[in-house]
Amino acid sequence: MSMHEANGPLPPLALSALTVTTAAGPGKGALLDALRARRGALAPCDFLDVDLPTWIGRVAGLESVSLPSALADYDCRNNRLAELALQQDGFGEAVAEAVRRYGAHRIGVVLGTSTSGILHTELAFHERDPATGALPSPLHYATTHELSSAPRYLRKRLGLAGPIYAVSTACSSSGKVFASAQRLIAAGVCDAVVVGGVDSLCLTTLYGFASLELTSTGPCRPGDVERDGISIGEAAGFALVEPAPAATNRGESSLCLFGVGESVDAHHMSSPHPEGKGAELAMRRALDAAGRRSDTVDYVNLHGTASRVNDAAEDRALEAVFGPGQACSSTKGWTGHTLGAAGITGLVTGVLAIEHGFLPGTLNTERRDPAFSADYLLANRDMAPRCVMSNSFGFGGNNCSLLFGRAEEAA
Amino acid sequence: MNLSIRGIGFVGAALADWTEAAAALRGGDAPGHMPLAELGRALKADRLPRTERRRAGKSTRLAMTACWEAVESAGLDPATLPMVFASSTGDTEVLTQSCASLAEPERMISPIRFHNSVHNAASGYWSIAVGAREPATAIAAHHETAAVGLLEAAMQATLGNQPVLLAVYDLPFPEPMCRAEPIAEPMAVGLVIAPAQAGDVHRVTLGMAEGNGPVEGVLGHPDWERMRRGVPAGRLLPLLDAIARGESRQLHLVMDGTDGLEVNYQVNNATQHHDR
Numbered sequence: 001m002s003m004h005e006a007n008g009p010l011p012p013l014a015l016s017a018l019t020v021t022t023a024a025g026p027g028k029g030a031l032l033d034a035l036r037a038r039r040g041a042l043a044p045c046d047f048l049d050v051d052l053p054t055w056i057g058r059v060a061g062l063e064s065v066s067l068p069s070a071l072a073d074y075d076c077r078n079n080r081l082a083e084l085a086l087q088q089d090g091f092g093e094a095v096a097e098a099v100r101r102y103g104a105h106r107i108g109v110v111l112g113t114s115t116s117g118i119l120h121t122e123l124a125f126h127e128r129d130p131a132t133g134a135l136p137s138p139l140h141y142a143t144t145h146e147l148s149s150a151p152r153y154l155r156k157r158l159g160l161a162g163p164i165y166a167v168s169t170a171c172s173s174s175g176k177v178f179a180s181a182q183r184l185i186a187a188g189v190c191d192a193v194v195v196g197g198v199d200s201l202c203l204t205t206l207y208g209f210a211s212l213e214l215t216s217t218g219p220c221r222p223g224d225v226e227r228d229g230i231s232i233g234e235a236a237g238f239a240l241v242e243p244a245p246a247a248t249n250r251g252e253s254s255l256c257l258f259g260v261g262e263s264v265d266a267h268h269m270s271s272p273h274p275e276g277k278g279a280e281l282a283m284r285r286a287l288d289a290a291g292r293r294s295d296t297v298d299y300v301n302l303h304g305t306a307s308r309v310n311d312a313a314e315d316r317a318l319e320a321v322f323g324p325g326q327a328c329s330s331t332k333g334w335t336g337h338t339l340g341a342a343g344i345t346g347l348v349t350g351v352l353a354i355e356h357g358f359l360p361g362t363l364n365t366e367r368r369d370p371a372f373s374a375d376y377l378l379a380n381r382d383m384a385p386r387c388v389m390s391n392s393f394g395f396g397g398n399n400c401s402l403l404f405g406r407a408e409e410a411a
Numbered sequence: 412m413n414l415s416i417r418g419i420g421f422v423g424a425a426l427a428d429w430t431e432a433a434a435a436l437r438g439g440d441a442p443g444h445m446p447l448a449e450l451g452r453a454l455k456a457d458r459l460p461r462t463e464r465r466r467a468g469k470s471t472r473l474a475m476t477a478c479w480e481a482v483e484s485a486g487l488d489p490a491t492l493p494m495v496f497a498s499s500t501g502d503t504e505v506l507t508q509s510c511a512s513l514a515e516p517e518r519m520i521s522p523i524r525f526h527n528s529v530h531n532a533a534s535g536y537w538s539i540a541v542g543a544r545e546p547a548t549a550i551a552a553h554h555e556t557a558a559v560g561l562l563e564a565a566m567q568a569t570l571g572n573q574p575v576l577l578a579v580y581d582l583p584f585p586e587p588m589c590r591a592e593p594i595a596e597p598m599a600v601g602l603v604i605a606p607a608q609a610g611d612v613h614r615v616t617l618g619m620a621e622g623n624g625p626v627e628g629v630l631g632h633p634d635w636e637r638m639r640r641g642v643p644a645g646r647l648l649p650l651l652d653a654i655a656r657g658e659s660r661q662l663h664l665v666m667d668g669t670d671g672l673e674v675n676y677q678v679n680n681a682t683q684h685h686d687r
Contacts (some may be wrong), residue, residue, distance in 0.1 A: 126514045133586065134590065137591070147553075148553055151552075152553075162669060163666055164668070165552040165555075165559040166551045168501075168529070179546070179548075180563065184566065187412065187566045187569060189562070189566070204509055208520050212526075263544050264494075264546070265538075269532070269536065269539070395535065398547060
């Protein structure tokens, strides 16, 4: 077990394979097309019999996705979404290559989620025995609802034998998995890690965010002066990460995770610090971890949920770190807020911006909040960013910022 | 990874704290049973701001009680410690109530219950209580939660070269979920884990096992062994037993699909009288 020297910043990671499946469709290409055409994927809520006046970002066709029969106990909406995502962008093949290189026991899986397969349990409560109150049996709790069900599913599905776990820090979950992967590799526990996040529509989040009066009645409008809340979406996304030199030596992977910044607000369970102090700290820590100055960041993919207080706090934090006028946007208007999959969705969006040379302008937003100081993009801009930051913040005041870009940019 | 355990906190088995738990493990006394309804009285939430104290769920107070004992015995300011919170299922009571409410025609879920349902509720309340802005993670891996909690905390302590607070805690599900996912007892362990240095009393070397490692550690006392098997956090009991008895021991924690985690505990008796 070789160990990275303690106390220094962790070495950058190569993003050797990437995929994301959102309401825009399966795979990166569907998201890219939607971003380019400025075609949002939100629609009025038609999920089950949910009676809320809100819009959602629903992935089509999950009802007909089937899992391999040997893994039938894992069947639930969340793992179907994981399975659909796994089939895109040659991700499974890239992992198989990594298994040949490193061995199955040297590859771990760390995935973020907020609610995992809770929908499975929610629906089971609709089928309780009226006399005894008992749930249908067997419930298959461990393979559906339990938080590490998706990483366990992926390990079996991909034939891996390294450590697996779930990170569940609400909406920052699938940002923070990159920090765990950096540690697993730096500590010599793994040679490569499959990271990402899976979060699917369920009653808990739809009715829960509605109870907090945080859901918009239309498609969300991040940064708009009249923004009125979030649109909930679902997504699954994965990245295969390994030490940057390993990929470079093979002449592969031009993309690199430079650094991760993590913090908590220590302020409130469901509202951010009004000045964005925790968010500011996460962004500064990501820059420090990467050994980069703030003026090298060409674009920030905001957490930008379109909640009134979140967007305002994030703008305060951006001004503190970058000064006024930092180019940024929120892409929640395309996919909705994908909660525990928001971190990986933001990272893949940033990578598409780098690879295809454009900054996506915020969708649905008509008049940006005049109180904001950032350069909050409302239209797509032709520009190839070299270094991108992506933010994800969650309940419990939990914050994570990812800094990434072309490998040759690594400090 | 070479580490030391600087502070320990314990809630469970109807024992008051780690001092009582250590005495029971050492003396071979059977663990007690703590009914969920009586758990509230055993928990210390008094250091939360008043609003948060009223709102915090049972799993949060369970984890925080163990954390307070651990940081106090380590003599460290909790605001300076990164936080690793590991629980197999988080707030089982809130999750069960939410799922039950969502099956009613009104589908009411209260805002507080909703934010208490997130897996990082305990670390969120804890960070508010102690004013910590250090990174806080909340992880889960079903029956391997204690093992990955140790692993994540060990990596953070080693790579960050600083002490880390680890909380491993489980709250049993109420009816009817307890039949689908039985958790035998409420239990929480708080550990302050730091990079090893000269003079450590409780030294731990930790890493992934390779090949056919030793078999999983079991406890001699049948009731403690039942708790080890019946509560995911109970997988830490062999380590706590070794610490309580002051016996160096090689332990093995199962991680499904892997060769498991090897935890080599060594006690430095020469310095033990300086401890605590």
